[in-house]
Every structure is written in C-alpha cells, then in structure tokens.
Amino acid sequence: MGKENELFALVHAMRGNEKRYFKLLARQNSKNNHHNLLELFELINGMEEYDSAIILQKCKGRTTVNDLAAARYQLTQLILKSLRGFYAEKTNASYFRHRLEDIGNLFQKDLLQQCQKLIQKVRKKAELLENQYILLELAEWESKLLLQNPPRDLEAVLLERGAYKRNIIRQKLAEEELNVMFREVFVYSKIRFAALNVKQRSRLAAILGHALVRNGQDLPTAWARLLRHLILGIYAAMNVLYLDCEGHCLAAMKILKARADLTAEQPEMYRIVIANLLNSCLFLHKMEEFLDFLAQASTMQFRRPIDQRRLQQLIYSQELMYCLNYGDQDRGKSLVLEIRHWMEGKMAELEPSTIFHFLYNSTIFHFLHGNFSNSLFHLNRILNLRRSDVRRDLQNFAHLFQAVVHFEMDHFDLVEYQVRNAFRYFKLEKGGVTYEVRVLNYLQKLLKVADPAQALPIYKALNRDLATFLSERGTRRPPGVQELKFWVESKLAEENIGEYFRKMLATKG
Template identity: 25%
Template sequence: MSKKQHLFLLIKSLSKAEKRYFKLFVAHQKGGDAKNNNYLRLFEAIDQQTVYDEQAIKQKFAGQAFIKQLHVTKNYLNQLILKSLRNFHTKLSKEAELRDLLRDVEILFHKELYDQCRHVLDKAHQLATTYEKLPVLVEINDWKRRLCLATSLSINTQKPLDALIQENKVVVQKLNHLNHYWDWSIHLITRLSKASEASLFLQNEWFSDAQKADTIQAKKLYHHSLMAYYVMIEKDYEKAIEIVDQLVEILEAQPDHIVEDLSAYLTLLNNKVGLLLDKKAYDLIPEVLHKIRDAPAKYQIKELTAKNLKVQLHTYNVELEMYRDAHLHSQGIGLIPTIEAFLKQHEPRVPKDYLLSFYYQFAYLYFKNHQCHEALKWLNKILNVRWETAREDLETYARFLNLIIHFELGNILVLKYAVESCRRFLKKRKQTTQPFEKKILGFFAKICVHPPAEYPGFFVQLKQELFTAHTPQERSRHLDYLDFEAWIDEKCSKHR
C-alpha cells in the first residue's frame, strides 16, 4: 500500500465523534487561525473522497501556499489527528489509563510532591493488579522503590523494599508462565503437525496442569491451544466446544476483563460458531450469534473498535451462509433489512471486503428464492464499482451469477454483452483464468447465438465437462459460492 494513502486511511477510520472532536481540537490549537483552517480544509477534502486522489487535492487547492509542500502539510495533519485521538481516547483501555497515571507519578515525583505521588501510585497499583497488567506493575513497583528511598531513612526502608522484591518475583513468574503459553500459541500448528509432539501434547507440563495458567491471558491461551488440539488432532468437536464453554464461563465471571478486551470474548464466541458450523448444528448457532451481537450493549461498550466491528459483521455473514447452506433462503432474505440497518449505522467504517461479501450473499439468496430482479439490484452494486479488495473470487462469482440471472430472465441480448464484460474482467484480474471458467464462458457464448431448442444439449455437455470424472476437491472449487451443479441439474431435469 502506498505511503501516500496513510493519511487517507487514518481519516476514513475515524468515527463521527472522533471527527467532531478533531475539528474542535484544531480550533483550539495555537499557531494562527489561517494555518489551522488549512489543516481543516485539507481534512475535509480528503474525507470527501471515496478513493484517495492526490492530484485532485492539488487541483482543488491550486495556488494555496500550503499545497506547495503538501507532504509536509499531510504529515503535520497526520500528527494532529493522532494527538487529538490520544486526548479523545484517554480511557481507551486500562493500559492507556495506567500510562497517564505513570506520567502523573513522574511529574509529581520530580516536584517532590511525594504524598500526591504515593496516592497516584496506589491507584495505579490497584488498577494494574485488577487487570493483570504485569509489565506495568513492575514499572509501578520501580516507582514505589524510588519513592520509598526518597522519603524514608535507610533504617526504615528494608521491610517495604523486601515486600516489593517479593511481589516482583511473583509478577515475573506469572510473566514467565504467560511467555510459555505465548510460545506454544505462536508455534502450535507447527508443533502439532509433528506426530511426536502431538502425541505427547496432553502430557506437556503446560497443558497437563491448568494451575500454571495463572492469569486471565494465560487461561485464554491455554484453552485456545487445547481447543486447537482437539480440533486438529483428535477431531473431537464436542470436546473442543466444551473447552470453549469453560473459557466463556471464566471470562463471564470476570466482566471487567471482557470490557477491557471485548474482542477476545467475541473471538471466543466466534470460534464456537465455527465449531457448530462444522458439526452442522445449525439450531444452536443463532443463540451464540445473538450473544455476540448483544455483548457491546450488555457490557456498556459505547463504540466498537475496528476489530470488534469486524467480528459483529462476521456474525451476519455466518448467519447468511448458514441459511444458504441449509437452503433456508426466505429466512436469509428476512435478515437482510437488519444487516442493511447495521451497515448504514457503521458507514463508512465497514471494510469493503465485507460490503462485497454482503452484496453477493444478498444477490445469491434472492436468486435461490427465484427473485431474480431483486438479485440483480444487489449484483449491480458489485458490478458498477471498482472494489480494489482482495476478494477477486467474489467479484468473479458475481459476474457468473449475473450471466445466470440474465439467462433466467431471458435477457439474451444483455447476456451477450455480459459475457464479453466477464471475459474482460477475467483477463485483467491477478489470477489466471481457470479451465472451468473458460468452459462456463464458452457455454454462455453459445447460448447467445443458438436457438432455445439447442439449450438442453448444451447443459448436458456443460455438466459433463465441469463435473464428470472430477475429484470431490475439484468439484468443491467449482461450487464454492455458486452452486453451478444444482443449477445445471435443474435445467437438465426440465428438458428430459
């Protein structure tokens, strides 16, 4: 990604509240109203763009002094935004609160306001202990030691200093345990892929004894590793779900930790959804999905982070896929208005990959429900936009679905142009055109120039070319997001 886009992406990541705060923040900055106004004007101009266009920015502000050194102005604007975000998010996390408290400690210590310094240290210590911020706790104890030496006679320091040393030993031991679990988590797949290590996994000292997982973070890593083991090695999804439920219970007993790290809780529930999908336990999934969606309100999270927003979006994607796979197309369509409202609420923070996925899912559900005109409405939202995402696969499937729908509607003239448009897209994309894609294009090209009486023979031929003598893996690649086989079978059966 070009460095020139960094400011654009930062601005586009801001919520409405953050943008409003930034404008007030700049208005109160020293340095002259005209200069600050230039930053606001540049901010607004970039914010109005959907795709970053630096040439358009230069043309818009042609003749302005600041545009002559646009890179300098952009860099300073970037720093201003980050500075305003630091102020806006002073209580973004307990980690951020602790950093602010430690800055206060340092200031008070150097001013020799030791009583106030001790009071702030006690507050920081309680916060760090409650939320298990172990590295910060070591730093807090270092300040306690400095304060003790600065305010006590040497004869009186031994006992409190010994207590600090003992506390730090406990903290360091917990950090050591946590480090071992991180080591296992990071290298888990590599180690479990070796039969010698996988066979001894449950006898390993870090997983045979849960007592070593002595912090909330260590418990998360411990349970995630066990879950992965039972999925990858034992193929025991029931046991994996049991382990997930154990960790859910641990976290729900510590709601403060959920508030501090909501994404870990949501990801855990998301893992459970994945396991239930693998088991095709569709009836148990909606309850977990709603638990994920209700979590921000339950734990009084006012604004979702980008990561948590993606988890929420993922729940809707999963639910649509569940209805698609279970052939409950009407129920999937019934969910669309709710998803539309959610997308509108969080616009423009919704990543393009998710928008593309939703539009395709909507179109496909309408198609499967024999509502082709509604399906076309959503497909056109895909086909008429340059997405510039990593989901070329969905863009490809959207074009093939577009061909099918125009065939279903009898739009043969439109179909002819759609085939050529699809061919151009396949040539331009990064991935090489696959043999099965060429066969599908060839099929629709023949449809465009032959009478309907010949269609049945073309369908039989297409089915043989796409699916006869293919392995299950090859067939699954053809059917990933668009069930060509079911559609072809339907057409063949109508003409028998």
C-alpha cells in the same frame, strides 16, 4: 505513498471529535502560525483526492510550493500532538505513562511521602488490570524509596520485595508465552488451512492441546482471558475443526458451552462463543444442539443497537448455512424472505461485505433448489450494487453466474449476450479471474452444441476443471465452485439441479 497523500490519509482517518479537538487547539495557538495550518487542514478535509494545485490557488500570493511542503510537515506534527492530547487520559497506557512520570518527578523533588501515596494508588489500578509491566516498574520505585529511608529490617524487606518481583516476572513470562502462541496462530490464520503443511498442522494441534490443558488450571484472570481468546481464535479463524481430529472439536465444545452463559455485558465474546458453538454443531452433525443454541442466541438482548444488529447478522448467517447444508427448503425460503425484509430496513447501517454475503447465499440457496427466478432476483441485486473493492470475488462471480442461471432457463440468446458482456467486464479486471473466464469458455462451447451427446465431453472437462479448483492448495477457493460442480454433475446425471441436490443431501444424510 507520497508525504502529501500520507497527510491526506491522516486527516481523513480522524474522527469528528478528534477534528473538533484539533481545531480548538489550533485556534488557541493562532499566534504560532497555526491559523494558516488550520486553513490548510480545512482545505484537505474538504477534498476527495489530494490536489496541491487547488491549495496553491486558494492560498495564491501567500503560499509557494516550498512553503506548502513545510506547512504539510508542520500540520502533520500538530495533528499528532493534538491526538496525543486528546487521548492523554483516555487510555490505560497513557494513564500509566503519565503517572510514572509524576512518580519520577516527585522522587526527584524528594517528596517521598507523596511519591509513596501515588505508587499505592497506581498499583491498585495495575493490579486490577493485571498489568505486570507497570507492577514491576512500581516495585522498582518502591525499592528506591526503601534505600532513601531504610527501615531497620532492610535486608528482610528487600528479600520480600525480590520475591514479589520474581513472581511478577514469572507471571509476565507465562503471559508472553501465550502471546507468542496467539501471534503464531494469527499468522497461520492468514494461510488457507488446506495449504498448511504437515509440520504446521502438527504445530497448530500442539498449541491447541497445550491451550486446552492450561485452560483447566487456576490462572490469573488476564492469562485465563488470553487463553480463552487463543482457543477461540484457533476455532474461529482457522477452521481447525478439519484437523481430522473430532476429539479436538468436542473438547472445544465443552469450553464453549461453559462460556455460553455470558451476559449482555460481553457482546463481542458472546458472538465468538455462539459462532463457534454453532460451527462445531454443524461440523459434528449435532442438529438438535445447533437449533437449541440458535434459539438461545435469538433471545439475547444487548444494550447497544450495533451489538444487537451484529448478533442478528450472525444468527441469520448460521441459520442460512444450516438450510444450505441440510436442505431444509421450507425453512430456507421463509428465512431468505425474512433476511430480505430485514436488510431493506438496514441497508444504510450494514457493511457492504455483509450485504454481498447475504445476497450471494440467497442466490445459491434458490439455485440449488431449482428456484431460478428467485435466484436471479438476488443475483441482480448484487449486480445493481455500486461496484467496489469489497468482496470483488462475489461481484465477479455474479457476472459469471447470471449466464449460468439463464443457460439453465434455456434463455440461450440472452446467455450469448451475457457471456460476451462478461468477457468484456473481466478484461478490465487486473487479475484473479482465471476461474470465471475458464467457466465462460465452457459456456461458450456449450452454446454451439445442439446434440446433448456432444455436450457430454464438455461437461466432463468442466467437471474436472472445477474439481481442480476445489483441490488447489495455497489459494482462496473462488465463490460458487462447489455449487457449479453440483450443477455440472446434475447435467451428467441428466437430472435438474433441484432433484439432484435433494438426492445428494438424502444420500449424505
């Protein structure tokens, strides 16, 4: 990224209140050439893409290319300065940094009594936040104060201070141990779980076991909080439920149940807990408990509308997953309709990824139950959304799946057109569409076959390819692979997809 684009990204990353603060700062210092920098800021802020030619044209006669390079640097520095000022006392880190500087200044001026008072004040906040680094720093300043005005029992006091410092260091080391484990889990979470090797899985199981043991101990609040995040993080981000160890899942459920009574003051943690409880129930086939937790979550009320909306998204997503996995067709139909009406009133508020998620799952639900018209309705909504980089995999899948649905409805002329159109669409994609193109090739072959007996080897070959995609390690599974495999298996069984899916669920149940 060029320096001009770095500045452009910085300006457009600023929030409205940050921009207002910057403009106020620039106007207050207009005598220092900040007026010109403010003009440059306004120009960049109004651009959709950075264009130096527009800036040079607007500032014709006043700015050259060399001047512009210098102005960009000065503007970047002024923005960073304004952000430092804006957040000067708004974060705990900045508060502690400035108070430690104040303590140092008071000490240098030999104002020891004021210095001691400030240390005591800052320590109260540091103890409340369990900030071991700051407590250790304050202990160092107190030792310096003792040496400036030593008491009679100096040796005993210094021994006491030494024990206090060692205790802080032990707590910090213990906290760092959990931090290291947390970062390790975070790294594993970036790898698809199926791609983890035996050593990595063993390490993950060891971390989980260590965390579960520590969870029962009497720990400082911050440590206990970090430990809970570690345990929840493993289950939330890593699909560790598939460690082939049901005991881990049951142990986690005990922890999660203990946290399920969280109040409306903790919306984020509540969502994590409920999501993992629901996932654990689905994995362990504890349907009664799943529905109980779902009902409990539905009654929770948060103060902020955004927290309430996110909780509702979670409830709808989990309930739809339940209907998909356990074949509750009647509940699923009414749920999909309810989600549709809910989304229509909140399209401007919802993230694009959330919209794609619900439309995709609604499409799949109706297809697996043989409701092809309803499946197409939701599929067309995906296709009619503005193309973006968000969930590109679902957008690509939609171009493939519409041909499959129309094929199932015997709209062969339309399928032929859609296959050609999809091939053209995928040519524009830079990569990652091997799966979609492979399935389209099979559809093209099926369109040329009139005899069902001749179609049989094509379906078998497609089924083998889909099985390969499902078993591949180290790559993210493309959307719809399992559902397409169900469809192909229904063809091999000479049954419609709705009947085949219901039989499969009955056998599984």
